[in-house]
Amino acid sequence: GQQLNQSPQSMFIQEGEDVSMNCTSSSIFNTWLWYKQDPGEGPVLLIALYKAGELTSNGRLTAQFGITRKDSFLNISASIPSDVGIYFCAGLRQAGTALIFGKGTTLSVSS
Amino acid sequence: GAVVSQHPSRVICKSGTSVKIECRSLDFQATTMFWYRQFPKKSLMLMATSNEGSKATYEQGVEKDKFLINHASLTLSTLTVTSAHPEDSSFYICSARGVLGGDTEAFFGQGTRLTVV
Numbered sequence: 764g765q766q767l768n769q770s771p772q773s774m775f776i777q778e779g780e781d782v783s784m785n786c787t788s789s790s791i792f793n794t795w796l797w798y799k800q801d802p803g804e805g806p807v808l809l810i811a812l813y814k815a816g817e818l819t820s821n822g823r824l825t826a827q828f829g830i831t832r833k834d835s836f837l838n839i840s841a842s843i844p845s846d847v848g849i850y851f852c853a854g855l856r857q858a859g860t861a862l863i864f865g866k867g868t869t870l871s872v873s874s
Numbered sequence: 875g876a877v878v879s880q881h882p883s884r885v886i887c888k889s890g891t892s893v894k895i896e897c898r899s900l901d902f903q904a905t906t907m908f909w910y911r912q913f914p915k916k917s918l919m920l921m922a923t924s925n926e927g928s929k930a931t932y933e934q935g936v937e938k939d940k941f942l943i944n945h946a947s948l949t950l951s952t953l954t955v956t957s958a959h960p961e962d963s964s965f966y967i968c969s970a971r972g973v974l975g976g977d978t979e980a981f982f983g984q985g986t987r988l989t990v991v
Contacts, residue, residue, distance in 0.1 A: 766917060794978045805880065805967045805982035806918070813978070851917065855978055861908055862969075862980055866917045 769852050769865025776842055777873055784868040785836040786852035794855040795828050795835040796862065801848045809850075810837070842872050876902045878970045880983025887958055887990055895953045895986045897968030903948035904970035908980065909941070912965045924951055948972075958990040 769786045776782060786795070794813055798806035810821050812828035812835060819826055825838045835854075839846055849869050853862040877900040887893050897907060906925050910918040922938075924930035924945035932938045940962075942954040951970075955962055965987050969980040 796979065798982070803965075803985065803987065805878075805969075805985045808979060808981060811979050853980075858978055859906065861920050861923050864917050869915075 767852055767854055767863055767865040769868060771868055772866065773869040773871070775871045775873070778842060778844060780842055782839040782842055782846075782870060783836060784850060784852075785834060786854070786865045787834040788854060788863075789833065790856075791832040792854035792856055792863075793832070795826070796853040796855070797824075797826050797835070797837045798851045798853060799848050800851065800867075806851055839870075842870075844872050844874050846870060847872050876900075876970070876972075876979075876981040878904075878968065878981045878983045880968055880986055882986060883984055884987045885989070887988070889959055889990055890957055892954055892956045893958055893988060895955075895966055895968070895988075897951045897953070897970065897983050899949045899970040899972065899981075902970075902972045904951070904972045905948065906971045907945055907951035908969045908971075909943060909951075909953050910967045910969065912967060912985075914965075918967060921953075955988065958988070960990045963988055963990045 767786045797809045800806040810826040815832045817828040823840045849867045851867045852865040879898045881896045909921045921936045922930045922932045924943050926945050926948050930943035945951040967985040969982045971980045
C-alpha cells in the first residue's frame with residue numbers, strides 16, 4: 764500500500780539531546796498525525812495537526828503541518844530514556860478514508 | 875484521549891483453526907474501524923476498513939474469506955482469521971475513528987500477537 768516518506772529511519776542519541784524527524788509526500792493531506800509505538804503495543808496518538816502551517820506542542824513534543832500540506836515534522840526536546848520507541852507519521856486525505864503511514868523512525872536514547 | 879480495547883493481547887493457535895480478535899471503542903462510538911497487520915520492525919499495513927452495519931472494504935491482496943471482519947455495532951468490530959497457517963503469525967492492530975476524534979483522529983488498540991503453530 765501507499766506510504767509516506769519518513770526520515771530518518773533510526774536515530775541513536777544521548778539523553779538530553781533534541782530530536783527531529785519528518786515526513787514528506789508527493790500529494791496533499793488535510794490532517795497529519797504523529798504516533799508513538801512501544802514494543803508489543805499499539806500506536807499512541809501524540810499530536811494531531813489540522814491546518815497548513817499549524818504548530819502544535821504537547822509537552823516536550825512539537826509538530827508542524829507544512830505550508831504546502833505535503834509534509835510535517837516532529838521535534839522532541841531534551842530527550843529522556845522513556846522516549847525510546849518507534850514514531851510514525853500518518854496522513855489523512857479526507858474524512859472517512861484510512862490513514863496513510865510513514866515507515867517509522869526508531870529512536871534509541873542512551874543515558 | 876479515546877480508549878480502544880483489543881482482545882486478546884496474545885494468542886497461540888494450532889494450524890487450521892480459527893481465531894477471533896475483538897476491538898472495542900470504550901468511550902466513544904466508532905463510525906469506522908480499521909484493521910492493520912504489522913511485521914517486525916515494519917510499518918502498519920492496512921488490511922481492511924469497516925463501517926458499522928456494512929461490509930468491510932479490503933485492501934488489495936488481502937483475502938476476505940480468510941480474514942473475516944464484522945462490525946456489528948458502533949463499539950465493536952471483530953477480525954476472524956480462518957484456517958490459520960504459520961504465515962498468518964503477525965501483530966494485528968485495530969483502530970477506531972468516530973465523532974470524538976472529529977472523525978479524523980484514529981485511536982489504536984493494544985494489538986494482538988498471533989502465533990500459529
